[in-house]
Amino acid sequence: MIKLTIDGKEVTTEPGRKLIDVITEIGTEIPHYCYHKALSVTGSCRLCMVEVENAPKPLIACNTIANDGMVVYTDTENVRKARQVVLEFLLLHHPLDCPVCDKAGECLLQDFSFKYGNGESRFTEPKRVPPFKDLGPNIMLATTRCIMCTRCVRFMKEIAGEDQLTVVDRGSKNQIAVVEGKKLDHPLAGNVVDICPVGCLLDKKFIHRTRVWHLEKTNTVCGECSAGCNIYVESHNNEIFRITPKINMFVNGFWICDYGRYSNEKYNDVDRLTKPKIREGNEQKAVTIEEAATAIANNFSKYMKTKNAVAAIVSPGSTNEDAFAVKESMRIACNSEAVTGLFAEPEIKDEVFPTGFTIKGDKYPNQEGLKLVFGLSVPDIDAESVLNEIESGKIKAVYYVKNDLKEVPQRILDLLEKVEFLVVEDIVESPLTEIANVILPGKIYLENYGTFINYQKKLQRLQTDLKAPSGTKSTWEIAKMIAERMGQKIQWNSANDLFLMMAKHYSDLEGLSHFKLGDSGKTLGVDNKVNGTDG
Amino acid sequence: MADIQRIVMANIVKDGYTGSIDDYRKEGGYTAIRKVLLEMKPDEVIEEVKTSGVRGRGGAGFPMGIKWGFVPKDSPKPRYFLNNADEGEPGTFKDRALMTHDPHMVLEGQIIGSFAIGCNVSYIYIRGEFYHEAKILERAIKEAEDAGFLGDNILGSGFNHRIYVHRGAGSYVCGEETGLIESLEGKRGWPRNKPPFPAIEGAFGCPTIVNNVETIANVPFIINNGGAAFAAIGVEKGTGTKIYGISGHVNKPGLYEFQMGITLKELIYEHAGGVRDDKKLKAVIPGGVSMPVLRADEIDVQMDFDSLVKVGSHLGSGGVIVMDETVCMVDALLNLSVFYAHESCGQCTPCREGMPWMKMIVDRIEHGNASEEDIDLLYDVACNIEGRTICAMGEAGAWPVKAFVTKFREEFVEHVKLGRCPYNK
Ligand SMILES: Cc1cc2nc3c(=O)[nH]c(=O)nc-3n(C[C@H](O)[C@H](O)[C@H](O)COP(=O)(O)O)c2cc1C
């Protein structure tokens, strides 16, 4: 360990670290643009100057290694002057069009100029006005606002692993551009918008749609693959305006992929189921949720005298809590332990990028969770045995929880057609709902509370600010309703209650609660017994 | 020994000298390499160069032997020796002459330097415009290979070495050593932050030495005559000779090699034939356009590293630009400002934004669209760039502005007051 003095405070840290990181960690702001923790250092914005005793002039904190005995000052006259100078230079040609700029409110040029800059411009020459550029399907370049930090270029090279962006021309004519013959269409490309410190790289889907200060930010987990990236869902009046990465160094780092980023679109584009339906002859008739629950209870009661004649199949897109609720109501009310996740081997390969960021081939976010909820406790009941028993006719009634837009394989559809009584909980009409006796309108993960376990066995929490379409219900609510109609008393009233029940039931979850998962989750079998968040 | 006036141009000035390998060998060429490869250890070569006190002729004046000594002895990586032949500094045209007229002296120096740091592949990074010179060097390399001074097991010493010529694409900043390295690696010539210094981590991530053509050309002499003999020439901390490239309003512009310490006045009036048409001298830039300009009354100064620092300038590349009384200093500065604005690589904020801004202000002053505050603004912008950039281009562009404005302020004020250029430029 080494000791250095920062603004009179003694700080201890490991050797070999960048001064900017050491200073930022103690809560002192070092304004900067080009430096990004996950990218190589270019030291080009020249804003992060600090004074180091015995150095002839201020040094950039991003390219200075903290040394033992170093005496550093972050707020001297020289430092303030250096910041002022750099900010003046950066604003010379800036159009100052904050009123129409989407970055306003979260723009570092705005923030630092306000905090460290000069109120007035001494620049009276004509400004450069390079034209805006279209870079790819989702991203444009508001060229006039660029400060040439090159974070985007470095991101594409170092993190995405494909040089889709570059700098063209020279000097003050320097411009970010797409490499000749290419488009900015990499699956990680959207991240360049987030790391652009100014309003230059813009998400075309977000442009001019709202001001960022209107957005409510909820942190949750992406459900589009088993990577379990941490995301912010940013919404206003129940509409998602954008999904952005939430930093979790143990999972996604600083990034998300574009499938996750734009995942809300595909749910927006569909007609959601909002009313329960019951089949009468060839028709499916809309009913109230109570009527639906009663119909389910009546039918399940017919079969439940034989153990495991009623079964439940849960999609691995469901939360642990929902899966557990289904399992519990089956056990308590339906005399059944035939509950399983519909596990699936991924059909496509993982996409792994140079620094390890991975888009998983497994497009279900919670196979690991369902293995825990179902697999471990009843070892001999798995998806295959449930399907076999449907085939053999032992299983007469099935509660199928789906709630995603994925296709159900034909083999399974064929099997389910044989079932005497099929209950389907889903979000849209599909070949599966067509053959259902009862259809229940469910929720998507973006509207849900609960937990997922990603492929690394990281248990993470889902939260939401969104109101699901009226008429839809969480799986745990439906499971509870069915069990209650069948005369059972059910104690859970929220995903949180269910988690606490699970924490008693599964040793892997012992001592945990939603709250204790904190911001970065817990890795099962590693840190669930430890207090606090891991790190 | 101490009255030796020529080292690197000693052959060139001889009648009939063609620069061929035969001519070079007739003048004692390629004897130093024999001595080095067969009799000396790399460390002894470095010691000899340190003893000579020879400092860089590319602009920064860093002692060559000390730089070579920075290469880590225990690094398992290959090392690279780069000969900086980018010669982009306006007013500088000495390296070109050495490469054209005595290429083997440069090659011999480069092979010895490479041996000293344990490098088997070295490069000559030559500016794109020097097409002809690149061809000459390539021919000379071929001659040296055929004569056994390059290739495998040179002179039976076990030392292998190859030299490649790499042509730049015409950027001033690619003469800055780390910009040069990036360019050599095939990237944009964007200078790197230091540390790490090239001697530790340079080309392809390996220890690398960058030296100027003229600096390297001194090496054979140092080996043949000993570092002490070289150190006896010139002045203390400015040992050896220097090529002064005199251009501008003198009667006999050209390259002059003299011992360090000759005065600027002597150079101009006794050797370069004085100011043309007996005009009055107005100003002299002593070391390439990046170095602060001197007024006519400041030229009684010795042309070595330390003496010029004392009068607020630098030896730089030794390119002396002489301006007589017909020159408009604002116009002259405008010319320079256009150059720096054009050549800034644009990587770092102060230089990218500051250079064109200064150009615009100088342009307004020259054309009478400015106020006196603009003169102060100009000076302030230069101060704001200086010391805050990635590479020394920041200083290269800021120093001329500061010196012109300080030393010839009355001319700037005159432009502002008249609302036009008094020289009708
Ligand atoms: C903008 C800029 C341009 C430069 N151009 C050249 C050049 O053309 N030739 C050169 O030898 N050195 C040039 N230099 C200096 C080099 O960075 C370096 O100091 C030099 O090559 C070292 O060699 P020396 O020690 O033998 O002088 C330049 C420096 C700067 C900042």
Ligand code: SF4
């Ligand atoms: S990698 Fe997977 S979890 Fe992460 S954002 Fe993309 S789809 Fe979502």
Ligand code: SF4
């Ligand atoms: S000082 Fe100028 S030339 Fe040097 S890196 Fe910065 S922008 Fe490029």
